[in-house]
Amino acid sequence: MRVKYIFLFILAITYSSALAQDVTEQEIKNNYAIASDNMDYKKYNEAIPALNWLLKNAPSFSQSVQDWSIQVFETIANETGDKQRKLVLLDSMLIAFESKREYFGLSDLAKNKLAFRYYKYFRNSPEKYEEAYEAFVDVFKKPETVINNNLVPYIYMAKQYDAANKTLSIDQKNKIYDDIQGEVATRKANNGNASRLDNYMSNVDNLYIRLLGDDISCDAMTRLAGGLSRSDSVKVSKRLMSITLDTKCGRTTEYEKALGILARNEPNPGLFKILAQYSAVDKKYKEAISYYQKALALEVDDVKKANIYFDIAQLYYIDMDKPAARKNALASIELDPKGSAKAYSFIGNLYMSSFNECSEGNNPVEDRAVFFVAYEMFEKAKDVAGMEEAQKQFPTKSEAFNHNMIAGDAISVGCWINAKTKVRTRSSN
Known part of the structure; x- marks a missing residue:
């Protein structure tokens, strides 16, 4: 205890030059000692009055004032059942963070902690969205310092902020995604937990699409295609196919790769018919016929099978195999006499x-x-x-x-x- 009061005495001397006329050194020492003693014994409720006084009257006295305040206000907020008191305490926690920034500066870790607390406590509070978004932008100025827990929350809070205010440009939205994707790729390359990082990016992809909203374009498809090499490539492939239909991007390298992944993992007649059509356009007729035959093997509806047989017949004709063309046309007739x-x-x-x-x-x-x-x-x-x-x-x-x-x-x-x-x-x- 003697060491603590010696330290307190030194702080009081250092602070005396900036002391307001109506605040005495003794008051500062007394309130600091009260706060310190209660923190030692985890008597957080009892520490609040002294901490509030210090934040208001002597914020630059010691960084401990802000650190204790952040700890106390958050801890009690999580313990209380009073919703109104909880909001007041969490607001006080944010004030303590900003006081620390003003008088002592925030470390990279402290900035991460502040940003995450906006996500944890205020992700459904519109009045806090702008502050939250700015906190994450600040953190991502140094992406290498970002904690894993903030990778997904960044784009989530950006989505919330933009949904409420419609202020983010397409370039800003894309940059958010690119910053996160780039950092995830770096961490994977540095032997990070690949499964966990893939899961992060899967969530980021979903939020990115929601963030873009009506602004979604073929450019977004190119960005999202990075996920085709992830463990959730099937999910990514379905997402890309949906985007292609919505944006009318047409036949792209990414779309074809997605089709191939789905055809291997969740084959269905429709997928093979699309692949067959693409091969036919490329004049790879035998390959196209092979895809149609795979579609036939999976199709159960006779009319649809008849149409596939007819498509095969046409390809055989183009490929100058008239007997095979007739054979498949007759198979089509047998399955669907009415058509x-x-x-x-x-x-x-x-x-x-x-x-x-x-x-x-x-x-x-x-x-x-x-x-x-x-x-x-x-x-x-x-x-x-x-x-x-x-x-x-x-x-x-x-x-x-x-x-x-x-x-x-x-x-x-x-x-x-x-x-x-x-x-x-x-x-x-």
Whole structure:
């Protein structure tokens, strides 16, 4: 106790030059001693009057005054059941922090503690949002000093502040995200707890989207794509797909990577169909067909399966495999007879396009038999325009007669078509 009072005496001498006329050295020493004794015995309620007096009348006397005040006001605030008293105590705690800043300066750790207390106690208090936001901005001026517990609260309080005041620009919002993401990446690179840091960033991603609100853009997608390499990459992928739909960003590298992750981890027909469409656009037809076949394996609805078969048929046609194209078109018809018109027309066009490869040049009626079977397909599709185009290619009656044939005679079509049909003719040229 003797050492404490010797220290008190030295402080009193140092402080005497700044002493107000109506405050005596003895009053300061007495109140400091009362506060000190009660702090020693954790009698925090009893310490409050002396601490309040010192904060008001001798704030620069000793840094202990502010440190004790912060500790006392916060501790009692957490213990009291009186909501109004709790608010008063927490406000007093903030005043003690600011008093310490004014007279002694705040260390980086103290700034972190102040910012976190705004989040802990005032995250739903609009009147404190601006102060809270500024406290976090101050902390992140030195991101390397930020405690882990303040990584998520920063963007949370920014969201609260902007929601209430609409004052943050897109650049400010992006900078907040970039500052946090950059520091998390640095800590992971320095062997920080990767799982915990990934969890922080997952929460930060969610809050970033909410912070952007209507300002969300394709630029945000690029930022969020960093999460595709995290442990929660599936969640990130779903988020990116949603953003793509909302912003109409279209096909991007990030979107394709997200699709691939979801296709591997949570496959569904829709994902594989999108991948197939992208491959088809890139003229990677075999790859596209492979994706469609994966979609088929997962699809349970017959009509949807029929549509997939038809998509595959079209790709085989583009890839110059007409037998496979017809096979898949017929599979589409079998699964969805009511919607078969387009598939029948498709097969009709397959036959129409096969004249050059199937004709042998010996018999014009036999060579033009591809148009007979094409007509039959168009007829099943009720495709009048297709029927008319096929009819234009029929041999004339005289051509058929010259080869000992008349309309209605049976005839076989060879080549890849390998079908039986009947002779059809037109009146004249």
